[in-house]
Amino acid sequence: AQTVTQSQPEMSVQEAETVTLSCTYDTSESDYYLFWYKQPPSRQMILVIRQEAYKQQNATENRFSVNFQKAAKSFSLKISDSQLGDAAMYFCAYRSEEQDDKIIFGKGTRLHILP
Amino acid sequence: DAMVIQNPRYQVTQFGKPVTLSCSQTLNHNVMYWYQQKSSQAPKLLFHYYDKDFNNEADTPDNFQSRRPNTSFCFLDIRSPGLGDAAMYLCATSRDRGQKPQHFGDGTRLSIL
Numbered sequence: 001a002q003t004v005t006q007s008q009p010e011m012s013v014q015e016a017e018t019v020t021l022s023c024t025y026d027t028s029e030s031d032y033y034l035f036w037y038k039q040p041p042s043r044q045m046i047l048v049i050r051q052e053a054y055k056q057q058n059a060t061e062n063r064f065s066v067n068f069q070k071a072a073k074s075f076s077l078k079i080s081d082s083q084l085g086d087a088a089m090y091f092c093a094y095r096s097e098e099q100d101d102k103i104i105f106g107k108g109t110r111l112h113i114l115p
Numbered sequence: 116d117a118m119v120i121q122n123p124r125y126q127v128t129q130f131g132k133p134v135t136l137s138c139s140q141t142l143n144h145n146v147m148y149w150y151q152q153k154s155s156q157a158p159k160l161l162f163h164y165y166d167k168d169f170n171n172e173a174d175t176p177d178n179f180q181s182r183r184p185n186t187s188f189c190f191l192d193i194r195s196p197g198l199g200d201a202a203m204y205l206c207a208t209s210r211d212r213g214q215k216p217q218h219f220g221d222g223t224r225l226s227i228l
Binding site: 035037043044045046047050091097103104105106107108110 | 148155156157158159160205207212216217218219220221222
């Protein structure tokens with residue numbers, strides 16, 4: 001069975017600095033998708049960035065980028081130039097291409113932005 | 116404009132009294148999901164519909180049922196809520212399987228008295 005592990009329950013970063021949130025996963029599949037979702041307090045969950053496992057190039061969306069290491073089964077999220085609005089719970093998610101579209105979330109990392 | 120709409124935002128019910136949560140979408144997406152999210156925890160998938168095909172997670176309690184009468188609407192029925200069912204319930208949609216991301220609603224926070 002697939003698992004997703006986020007080893008940092010909470011993190012803090014100074015405004016305008018860079019922070020990296022870690023995520024590792026375990027799977028025996030070769031085709032899958034990885035996502036980072038952001039859930040601000042009392043607000044809806046939104047997609048931040050996604051990565052197809054067959055692509056070697058790391059995905060980038062403005063200030064957000066990932067470091068995808070397929071062999072190591074690692075999928076970290078880097079947030080550059082952190083802003084107060086980045087404060088949220090961040091969930092790493094794995095989506096199976098093979099097993100009936102099963103989706104698994106990590107336990108989340110709560111990110112605090114210090115002014 | 117909201118694309119995945121969950122009603123109500125807050126729902127209170129009594130122990131053992133059936134309750135229904137609703138979700139509608141304006142995206143015409145094929146897939147609709149229901150998640151349970153307890154405080155400070157990750158969302159846990161309960162079940163999902165791929166079009167009319169219902170897919171139940173193995174560890175979803177029998178107490179939880181779902182209906183999808185048409186593409187736009189999906190309901191979560193909790194037949195006899197227990198105190199442990201108090202949680203945020205999230206509805207999400209996806210255009211298709213695989214790489215397509217999910218779009219989430221605001222959630223319904225369910226409290227059990």
